[in-house]
Amino acid sequence: MGKALKINGGINFSLLDDRDVFMLITTVREGIKYATFQNIANKIPFSLGEWSEFLHLSERTFQRYKKEQRKFDPLHSEKILEITLVYNKGVEVFGEKEDFDAWLEAKNVALGGIRPKELLDSTFGIGLLRDELTRIEHGVLA
Known part of the structure; x- marks a missing residue:
């Protein structure tokens, strides 16, 4: 899955999933450091x-x-982790990072004709993407 990345010294980016909920909760409460966010952003193909x-x-x-090397507050830290989780799940489901990246960019009939990445700005949208990835994973395409 690529080079491992530790988030705030504890979570391996490449293996990040939602199985260790308490570790995720702790990370959110502590806040994600900007440097850690930068490492995540370098691996996920979204612009600033x-x-x-x-x-x-x-x-x-x-x-x-970035200049002040600040931590993100819990709300933003949680969203960063949610996006990371859904991204890792997508790469797992599609098998190739490039294939998932293309899916994120393409208009999707099952999602009302919008590009999947347009849903990453809300928890509800992220949940919808997670559900859609589960359907794709299990071969339910509609």
Whole structure:
């Protein structure tokens, strides 16, 4: 799955899934360090502008976090982890990172004709993507 990445010294990015809920809760409560977010962002093909939309933070705020090496608050940390979880699940389901990346970009009839990555700005949208990935995984395509 690629090079391992430890999130805040405890979570391996490449193996991150929702099985260890208490570790995820602890990470959210502590907040994700900007450097850790940068490592995640380097592995997931979203621009800073897209992350800005997903997290409802301005690009200027991101620049300030980077300069000050700040931690994200629990709300934003949770969203970063949710996006990471759904991304890792998608790569697992599709088998190849490139195939999942293409799926995220393509308009999807099952999702109302929108591009799947447009749903990453809300918890409800992320849940919808998780459900759709489960259907694809089990061969239910409609």
